[in-house]
Amino acid sequence: MSTYSIKDLEQLSGIKAHTLRIWEQRYNLLLPKRTDTNIRFYDDADLKLILNVALLNDNGYKISKIAGMSGVEMKEEVIKLTEKTLTHDDQINALTICMVEMDEERFDKVLSTNILKIGFEQTMLNIIYPFMSKIGVLWQTGAINPAQEHFISNLIRQKLIVAIDAQIYKGGGKKFLLYLPEGEHHEISILFAAYLIKLKGHKVIYLGQSTPDDDLDSVYNLHQPEYLMTVITTSPSAENVQEYIDVLSERFNNAKIIVSGYQIVGQDIKLPKNVKSLNYIRQVREYLEEMEEVTIEK
Missing domain, CATH: 1.10.1660.10 (Multidrug-efflux Transporter Regulator; Chain: A; Domain 2)
Structure with missing residues (x-):
């Protein structure tokens, strides 16, 4: 009780x-x-x-x-x-x-x-x-x-x-690899991001909670996604998150990396050129719409 x-x-x-x-x-x-x-x-x-x-x-x-x-x-x-x-x-x-x-x-x-x-x-x-x-x-x-x-x-x-399962991928769009870092188990936000991305017609490769670095490397090398997305709520910790972002940027320097979560939002994080932070989960849709506008302009 x-x-x-x-x-x-x-x-x-x-x-x-x-x-x-x-x-x-x-x-x-x-x-x-x-x-x-x-x-x-x-x-x-x-x-x-x-x-x-x-x-x-x-x-x-x-x-x-x-x-x-x-x-x-x-x-x-x-x-x-x-x-x-x-x-x-x-x-x-x-x-x-x-x-x-x-x-x-x-x-x-x-x-x-x-x-x-x-x-x-x-x-x-x-x-x-x-x-x-x-x-x-x-x-x-x-x-x-x-x-x-x-x-x-x-x-x-x-x-x-x-x-997410109700959204059928029909081909085309961009390729997104979504995952949570090792030790991270807060899955709701990254799942909702997967739903929004798939809803917009993009391909989602979802690795889920606490993804080992070797697994992330293997899947990335196999699928070569244009976008990598993660949400950092508790792991890595605040004192290690800057180093984690820097290493992530170097390892996947050909991808656009999207990060969000408690350890990112409102923190004094210096983002490398290929990393973008989203303050709120509703910004995922806005980001996807901006991508569409850029594609149309081209």
């Missing part, structure tokens, strides 16, 4: 801690537990409750009415709402509830509904990425546990793989 402070509940739900305390006193909405040293804390059931309350309250339900609902009634109302057109924040809140409950069926339904309404790309950019950023921060602060983070990441990864 995970435990949460009232600040954790505030970050997860968007409801101010002061408001939560008022609701505790006025409606007995939450019943905090206490440690042996008398420090207040909340459990998974409290988090699920407050996430449902936040979603209902944001959509016009009065707190007095919400407080009178049973758990089953509250969940039914939330399900009805998430099947309607809601704001992106509401959908992110709904996904957070699914994460806490580890409800795969409900998570899949929320995602599928959004994909049908606004398309896969916009669902990724406007819902999944903000959601992933939110849970990434919460995981680092201990507000959610690694199992919950892995559960969600794997479900999103499955969606991405299905979307």
Whole structure:
């Protein structure tokens, strides 16, 4: 069982801690537990409750009415709402509830509904990425546990793989080799890049997580791609990333190398001539469109 402070509940739900305390006193909405040293804390059931309350309250339900609902009634109302057109924040809140409950069926339904309404790309950019950023921060602060983070990441990864497989390469375009460096396992961004590149009609050679240098060399020499792309989130580390980029540039000096990720964005990295950094994953589409414009001009 995970435990949460009232600040954790505030970050997860968007409801101010002061408001939560008022609701505790006025409606007995939450019943905090206490440690042996008398420090207040909340459990998974409290988090699920407050996430449902936040979603209902944001959509016009009065707190007095919400407080009178049973758990089953509250969940039914939330399900009805998430099947309607809601704001992106509401959908992110709904996904957070699914994460806490580890409800795969409900998570899949929320995602599928959004994909049908606004398309896969916009669902990724406007819902999944903000959601992933939110849970990434919460995981680092201990507000959610690694199992919950892995559960969600794997479900999103499955969606991405299905979307990529649906894009049939018909020949032509450029050749992209996508990979993650040895020790790097954060795959969501590089998978989404693969989807966008394939969607634009280019060929994608995907090596995936933690690619050994020898494997990268072998595949590059075999396919001779025009573009090499990677995302560096944790590996190599900040103190080694400049050297890694420099060596990468020299090893593949005939390719255009595209890099992104936490260890790149906003860091003081000197990029060689054949290396370009992208600050945000949405820039992948922009970069591909710029490539098309250059090709048309030629």
